[in-house]
Amino acid sequence: VHGGTFEQQRFGVLKNDDYSEINITGGTFKTQGGRINDESYVYAVVNYGKLNISGGTFTGSVSTSSYYDNNAKVDFRGTTTITDGTFTDAISASRWKGAGETTVTIKGGTYTGTLDISSDSKLGISGGHYAASPDEKYVESGLVVKDSDPKAPYHIGADAEAAIASAKAGSTLTVLKGSAITNVPVGVKVENKTGDKITVNNEVVNPDASVVIPTPAVAPKTGDSTPIALYVLCAALAVACAVWMLRRKANV
Numbered sequence: 318v319h320g321g322t323f324e325q326q327r328f329g330v331l332k333n334d335d336y337s338e339i340n341i342t343g344g345t346f347k348t349q350g351g352r353i354n355d356e357s358y359v360y361a362v363v364n365y366g367k368l369n370i371s372g373g374t375f376t377g378s379v380s381t382s383s384y385y386d387n388n389a390k391v392d393f394r395g396t397t398t399i400t401d402g403t404f405t406d407a408i409s410a411s412r413w414k415g416a417g418e419t420t421v422t423i424k425g426g427t428y429t430g431t432l433d434i435s436s437d438s439k440l441g442i443s444g445g446h447y448a449a450s451p452d453e454k455y456v457e458s459g460l461v462v463k464d465s466d467p468k469a470p471y472h473i474g475a476d477a478e479a480a481i482a483s484a485k486a487g488s489t490l491t492v493l494k495g496s497a498i499t500n501v502p503v504g505v506k507v508e509n510k511t512g513d514k515i516t517v518n519n520e521v522v523n524p525d526a527s528v529v530i531p532t533p534a535v536a537p538k539t540g541d542s543t544p545i546a547l548y549v550l551c552a553a554l555a556v557a558c559a560v561w562m563l564r565r566k567a568n569v
Contacts, residue, residue, distance in 0.1 A: 318373075320344045329360045330377060335393040337366040341373050341402075348377035361406070368397040370426075378407040378430070381438075385415035398422045400444075406430040410438035425476060427469050444474035450493065461494035492517075501530050 318339065323330050324347040331346060333339040339362075346361035361377030362368065368381065381395040394417040395410075407430045412419045419438040429448040432455070434440045442451055443458045446469035450461065458474035462481060465488060472480040478500075484490055486504025497516040501507055507517045508527040515522050522528050 318342070318344050322347070324348070327359060329363055331362045333362070333364045333366050333368050335365045339364070339366070339368050341368070341370045343372040345374045346377065347374075364395045364397050365393055366395065368395070370397070370399045370402050372401050374403045374405075376405050378409050378433075379404060380407075380409045380411075381419050381421050382411050382413070383416035383419040383438075384413035385417075394418060394420070396420045396422075398424070399426050400424045402426045404428045404430055407433045408440075409433040410440060411435040412437055424474075429468055442473060444476045445472075446476055446480075447471040447473070453494070456494065459495055460498070461492075462498070463491040463493060464488065503530050503532050505530050 318331075318341045320343045322345045324345075327349050330348050331339070341362070348361055349359050359377055360380045361375040363380045363382070365382055365384065370379070379397070379399075381397040383394040386393065397410075397420070399408075399422070404426060408421065408423070408428065410419045410421045410433075412435065419435070421434070421438070421440045423440070423442045423445050425444040427446045431449075432440065432451055434455070440455045441457045442455045446466070448469050448471070450463070450471045451473070456473060458477075460474060460477045462472050462477040463470050464472065464480055464484065466480075471493075477495075481490060481498055482500045482502070484502055484505045486502065489506045489508060490501070491508045491510050492498060492515055493510055495511060495515060496513070498507070499518055501518050506527055506529045507522065509515050509517075509522045509524055512524050514524065517528055518530060520528060
């Protein structure tokens with residue numbers, strides 16, 4: 318699916334069944350979102366096979382599930398990989414009794430809904446922007462940073478690095494996980510909330526301390542070095558001439 322608008326209220330929009338694979342690179346998938354009678358999600362996409370999302374806007378949950386077919390004696394394991402996209406409702410994962418592990422991998426994207434993962438399912442997060450900080454047990458990246466983005470202020474992995482590099486003077490970055498950050502622009506305040514020492518642009522910052530990146534010192538201008546070299550050469554020539562004259566007089 319490379320684009321288009323797919324909409325259905327109070328019912329699922331797109332289903333990827335067992336033995337199937339769907340690649341979504343763009344498009345709008347819209348349903349009511351939330352739950353019906355607080356029991357099951359109204360999904361934008363539900364996956365029982367293999368689902369790859371690298372773009373698109375999803376209003377309604379993206380749900381992944383696994384189940385075991387007792388008649389066929391087949392274990393259907395849902396796997397979902399997300400590298401980009403905008404998600405305004407839940408990312409959920411569950412499995413039916415007897416089924417194998419359901420797996421969701423998030424490498425990027427923007428998430429303003431919840432992460433609802435059953436205890437017998439697996440979620441791994443290495444990137445993305447989030448309205449709420451994901452549970453640390455899911456975060457595989459070594460860097461989590463918070464800024465003042467009004468919709469998704471928590472950034473992970475490479476997306477955290479991008480948020481750091483684009484921060485504006487006068488803004489504040491809070492490091493929640495990580496040991497070192499670099500390329501912080503001048504005038505940005507960095508707070509260390511990791512519980513351990515970190516380095517910020519190679520400067521050590523203690524736990525619960527902060528630093529504002531200073532303007533680099535500018536070395537004073539010394540002027541053009543070429544005239545100085547000429548003066549040195551001329552002085553050397555003058556000395557040589559004086560020595561020659563003295564030797565000549567001595568030989569007369």
